[in-house]
Amino acid sequence: MSSISGTNKSSRWSAVRKEIGRAGGALLISLIVTFVIVLLTSKDPLGAFEQLLTQLPQKTRTFGYWIDDVAKLTITGLAFSLVFQARQFSMGVQGQVYIGALAATYVALSPLGASWAGIPLGIAAAMLAGAVYGFLPGIAKAKLGANEIVSSLMLNYVAIELCNFLVRTNLPKPQAGVLTTNDFPDSAVFPMLVDKTRIDLGLILAIVAVLVVWFAVYRTSWGLKLRLVGHNARFAEYSGIKSTFIMVSAMTASGALGGLLGSMFVQGQTYGKLTVLFEGNLAFEGILVAIVARSRPLAVPIVALFYGYLRQGAQLMNIRTDVPAEVIGVVTAIIILLVSSSYSLAFLKRLFRRGVATAPTPAAAAGAAK
Amino acid sequence: MALLEAIGISKTYPGGVVANDGVNLVVESGEVHAVVGENGAGKSTLMKILFGIEQPNAGALMLDGKPVRFANPREAIEAGIGMVFQHFSLVPSFSVYENVVLGSEPRSGIRFERHKAIAEVKAISDRFRLSVDPMPAVMTLPVGQQQRVEILKALYRNARILILDEPTAVLAPQEVQELFVAIRSLVAQGKTVIFIAHKLPEVLEISDTITVMRQGKTVGQVKAKEVTEKSLAAMMVGREVTLRVERKATDQSQRVAEIEGLRVVNARGTEVVAGLDLNVHAGEVVGLVGVEGNGQAETLEAVAGLRAIAAGTIRIADKDATAMSVLDRRALGLASIPEDRIARGLATGATVAENLVATRLNETRYVRNGLLDLKAIKANALQLIERFSIRVGGPASTVDTLSGGNMQKVVVARELAEQPKLLLVNQPTRGVDLGATQFIWRTITDARDAGAAVLLSSADLGELLALSDRLLVLYRGRIVAAFVNTPDLTPETLGTYMLGLSTQTADEMKAALR
Numbered sequence A: 001m002s003s004i005s006g007t008n009k010s011s012r013w014s015a016v017r018k019e020i021g022r023a024g025g026a027l028l029i030s031l032i033v034t035f036v037i038v039l040l041t042s043k044d045p046l047g048a049f050e051q052l053l054t055q056l057p058q059k060t061r062t063f064g065y066w067i068d069d070v071a072k073l074t075i076t077g078l079a080f081s082l083v084f085q086a087r088q089f090s091m092g093v094q095g096q097v098y099i100g101a102l103a104a105t106y107v108a109l110s111p112l113g114a115s116w117a118g119i120p121l122g123i124a125a126a127m128l129a130g131a132v133y134g135f136l137p138g139i140a141k142a143k144l145g146a147n148e149i150v151s152s153l154m155l156n157y158v159a160i161e162l163c164n165f166l167v168r169t170n171l172p173k174p175q176a177g178v179l180t181t182n183d184f185p186d187s188a189v190f191p192m193l194v195d196k197t198r199i200d201l202g203l204i205l206a207i208v209a210v211l212v213v214w215f216a217v218y219r220t221s222w223g224l225k226l227r228l229v230g231h232n233a234r235f236a237e238y239s240g241i242k243s244t245f246i247m248v249s250a251m252t253a254s255g256a257l258g259g260l261l262g263s264m265f266v267q268g269q270t271y272g273k274l275t276v277l278f279e280g281n282l283a284f285e286g287i288l289v290a291i292v293a294r295s296r297p298l299a300v301p302i303v304a305l306f307y308g309y310l311r312q313g314a315q316l317m318n319i320r321t322d323v324p325a326e327v328i329g330v331v332t333a334i335i336i337l338l339v340s341s342s343y344s345l346a347f348l349k350r351l352f353r354r355g356v357a358t359a360p361t362p363a364a365a366a367g368a369a370k
Numbered sequence B: 001m002a003l004l005e006a007i008g009i010s011k012t013y014p015g016g017v018v019a020n021d022g023v024n025l026v027v028e029s030g031e032v033h034a035v036v037g038e039n040g041a042g043k044s045t046l047m048k049i050l051f052g053i054e055q056p057n058a059g060a061l062m063l064d065g066k067p068v069r070f071a072n073p074r075e076a077i078e079a080g081i082g083m084v085f086q087h088f089s090l091v092p093s094f095s096v097y098e099n100v101v102l103g104s105e106p107r108s109g110i111r112f113e114r115h116k117a118i119a120e121v122k123a124i125s126d127r128f129r130l131s132v133d134p135m136p137a138v139m140t141l142p143v144g145q146q147q148r149v150e151i152l153k154a155l156y157r158n159a160r161i162l163i164l165d166e167p168t169a170v171l172a173p174q175e176v177q178e179l180f181v182a183i184r185s186l187v188a189q190g191k192t193v194i195f196i197a198h199k200l201p202e203v204l205e206i207s208d209t210i211t212v213m214r215q216g217k218t219v220g221q222v223k224a225k226e227v228t229e230k231s232l233a234a235m236m237v238g239r240e241v242t243l244r245v246e247r248k249a250t251d252q253s254q255r256v257a258e259i260e261g262l263r264v265v266n267a268r269g270t271e272v273v274a275g276l277d278l279n280v281h282a283g284e285v286v287g288l289v290g291v292e293g294n295g296q297a298e299t300l301e302a303v304a305g306l307r308a309i310a311a312g313t314i315r316i317a318d319k320d321a322t323a324m325s326v327l328d329r330r331a332l333g334l335a336s337i338p339e340d341r342i343a344r345g346l347a348t349g350a351t352v353a354e355n356l357v358a359t360r361l362n363e364t365r366y367v368r369n370g371l372l373d374l375k376a377i378k379a380n381a382l383q384l385i386e387r388f389s390i391r392v393g394g395p396a397s398t399v400d401t402l403s404g405g406n407m408q409k410v411v412v413a414r415e416l417a418e419q420p421k422l423l424l425v426n427q428p429t430r431g432v433d434l435g436a437t438q439f440i441w442r443t444i445t446d447a448r449d450a451g452a453a454v455l456l457s458s459a460d461l462g463e464l465l466a467l468s469d470r471l472l473v474l475y476r477g478r479i480v481a482a483f484v485n486t487p488d489l490t491p492e493t494l495g496t497y498m499l500g501l502s503t504q505t506a507d508e509m510k511a512a513l514r
Helices: A003-041 A045-052 A060-085 A094-106 A118-144 A146-169 A199-220 A222-233 A231-236 A242-267 A283-292 A302-320 A325-340 A345-358 A361-369 B043-050 B073-078 B096-101 B115-128 B141-156 B173-188 B200-206 B229-235 B296-304 B326-330 B343-345 B352-360 B374-387 B406-415 B434-451 B461-467 B491-498 B506-510
Strands: B003-010 B016-026 B031-035 B059-063 B066-068 B081-084 B162-164 B192-197 B207-215 B218-223 B255-265 B271-281 B285-289 B311-316 B333-336 B422-426 B453-457 B469-476 B476-483
Touching: A003 A325, A045 A302, A060 A094, A060 A199, A060 A222, A060 A242, A060 A283, A060 A302, A094 A118, A094 A146, A094 A242, A094 A283, A118 A146, A118 A242, A146 B476, A199 A222, A199 A242, A199 A302, A199 B173, A199 B296, A222 B352, A231 B343, A242 B162, A283 B271, A302 A325, A302 B043, B003 B043, B016 B031, B016 B059, B016 B207, B031 B043, B031 B200, B043 B073, B043 B081, B043 B162, B043 B192, B043 B207, B073 B081, B073 B192, B073 B255, B081 B141, B081 B296, B081 B311, B096 B115, B096 B141, B115 B141, B115 B218, B141 B162, B141 B173, B141 B434, B173 B192, B173 B200, B173 B491, B192 B255, B207 B229, B218 B229, B229 B434, B255 B296, B255 B453, B271 B296, B271 B311, B271 B453, B271 B476, B285 B296, B285 B461, B296 B333, B296 B422, B326 B333, B333 B406, B343 B406, B352 B406, B374 B406, B406 B434, B422 B434, B434 B453, B434 B461, B453 B461, B469 B491, B476 B491, B476 B506
Parallel strands: B016 B218, B031 B192, B031 B207, B081 B162, B162 B192, B285 B453, B285 B469, B333 B422, B422 B453
Antiparallel strands: B003 B016, B003 B059, B059 B066, B207 B218, B255 B271, B255 B311, B469 B476
C-alpha cells in the first residue's frame, strides 16, 4: 500500500514539474518573441528590456505596485478557476468587480463607513453584491438555457455603465464634474502593510482566498461534485449529483470573489474612493492566470506573481522608454496560445529534431537518384 | 499464388511497444480472410501497415507475388487496397455521393460533374448490392448505412482488397446480417475481404480463412470450417476460455422491480417505449432483446431515474420510485452499469478513487459535514482495485490512463461494491476483450446468485443467452415475445421477433411474463 501511494506522489510531482516546465517554457518563448519585436521597433531595446525585467524590485514603491497587482490577479484568477473547474465559461468577473465596488462604496460613504465596521462591512457588502451578480447568469442558464458567456459579458457592461452613472449622479463627490467620489474615511480604507507602498490588507485577503478556494475544491464534497460536473456533466447526473445546483453555486461563489476584488480596489490604498473605470481591465487578466494555472487554486498565486511582474514591468517600460506597455499583449497572447495548445517541451524537441532530420533528405534522395 | 502476402512483419513503436513481431499473413484471392485476436494483439497495426499508414521495421509485403512498399495510403489505394475504419472518415454534412467521390471527383475541366457522380455511385451500389440512397446527407443515415458509404468509397477507387476494421462493432444484429450479405456479394464478384473482428460467432459465419494473432505474433492460420468457437478462443487467449457461466439455482419468488404501463417519449416527440409491463425478481436476470433503438436503453434509463417518463409507474423494492431522484433510487438498492462508460459511466479526467465514490457522496462514510474523508475514499479505492483486479497505477491515477476493459471494471466495481437489490446493465462488454468479458459476466452472475434482480440489455445475443433467466424481445417499444431461457433457444428464433416479423400472442408470452 505504501508503495502505491509513494509512486502516486512521485508521479504527481513529476506532473507538477512538467506543468511548471511548460509554463516556464511558454514564458521564455514569449519573452524571446517580444524581445525580437522590441529590437525591431525601439531605439534602445536593451534599456526597454532592462526596465521590463529588472527595475521593479529596486524601489519599495514599484515593488508595492507589483505585490498589489499580484494580490488582485490572484483573486480574479481564483474566480475564473472556480467556474472553469465546473466547466462554466462565465466571463462575469469584471461586472462583479464593479458591482462589488459600488456596494463597498455605499457602505464606506455611509455613517457606518466612519465606524470600526467600515472595512468588514464593506467587504461583506461587496462580496454579497458580487455573489448576486454571479448568480444571475447561472440561474439564467439553469432555468432559461441562456448561454453564460453571452449573458455574463452583457452583465459586465451593465455593471460598468451603472457604476459610471452613479458616480456622475448619485454618489457624493468633492466638486461637480469630477469622475470620482469623495475619499472614503480612513476607517473604511484597508490599512497599509508596508509603509509607503500599495501593499495593504488585500494581500492577506488574497492569501486567505487561495486557501479557502483550495480547501473548498479539494477537501469538500461540494468541490468534488464541482470537479465531477466539470469533467463530465452526464456522469454527474448519472451519479445523482445535482449538476445545475453545482453550476449555479460555482458561479455564485466566483461572483463573491469578484465582489471581493471590487472592494479591494476601492477600499485599498490605490484608490480609497470610487472612480469610473477604476479596474483597468485587470479582471479579465484572470482568464490568463486561470488558464496557465490549469484552474488549480494553489498554482494561481504563483502564476499571478510572474504575470503581475510583467504587467507592472511593462508599465515602467511604458513610462521610461519608447516601448508602449501594449507590447506585453504579445507575451500574453503567446503564453495563452502555447499553454492552451498541446504544446510540450518534448514536442518542441521533436519538432526541432524533425527539422534537422528532414533537412538532409533531399540531398540523400538526390544521391539515390544518381 | 497468394494475392496479398505479409512476411515476417515487425513493427516497434517509438515508445518501445512491440506491436508486430514477425507476423505472417497469406490472403488468397476471392476469400474472406478474418484476422482475430484480443485487444492489443496487433491486428490494427498489421492493417495499418497493409494500408500504408505505418511502415514496418522489418518484413516484406507481396502483392500478386511482387514485393511492394506503401509509403502512404494513397499508394495502397492505387495498388487496389481499400480500408474501412472503425471510426468513419466521412463529412457529415455532405451527401452520400459527395462523400463517395470526394478526392477523385468526375469532372470536365474545373466543373464537378454531379450527375455523372450520382450515376456512378448508383451503379456501384447496385452492382455490389450495397443499397444506399446517394442523395441524403451522411449525418442523417444510421450507422450501418454510413458504413456502406465507406465501403462504396473504397470500391469507387477500384479496391480489389477491402480491409474492414471491426465492422460489426458498431452494428445492430440485423445490420450485421446485411453487411454479411454485402460481403458475400463482393466476394462473389471477385473482391477479397480482410475482416478484423473479435466476436467469434460472426467470424466463423462469414470467413473462409482465419489468422489468429496474440501479443503481436501470428499464432496460426486455420480454415473456418475446421475450428469451433471454443478452439478459436483458446488460440486467441492462449488458454482455455469458458464463455459459459455457471449459474446457481436461486429463490426467484420476490419481486424487486415492477414496471407498469411505462411510456417514454424522446426529444423528437417519438414514443420510444410504448406501454411496457415487466417485473424483475430477486435472483434472476431478465434480458431485454432487440435491435438497438427499440426502447431497451430508454427503459433502463427510465428505471434509473435518468430519463423523464410520459406515463406509467416504477416500483423498486415495494416502494413507488416513479418520482424519486437518482440518489433515492440508489438508496433503495439500485445500481446501474450504463451503456457508454466514457460518456456516462465515468469522469475520465478524475481519479479512480473519485470515480469509485461518485455515487456515494451522500454517505457519512465518505462525507461528513460536507468535508471529504480522503482516507476512507482512498481505502475504498484500494479495496475495490484489489477485489476487482483493476490494473491501475493507484487510486490517484486518472481514469483516462486505463484500458477500455479496466475502465469498465471501475464502473462495475463502483456499482457492485455492495450487493445491489436491482442491477441495471446495458452493453456490459462492448469493446472489452475476452478476458475482461469473462470477468464481467462472472461478476454479474455472482450478483444474481447473491439475490440481485438484474435487468440486462445487450446488442450481443450470445451475451444475453449466456446470462439471462428470461428473455423479453422488444420491438418499437413493446414486448413482442417472451421466453424462459433454455438451451434450445436460438438466436434465430429471437431474430424473427427482433425484426418484428412475428409477434407472440398474450397466451404464448404468459409463461415467461411473471
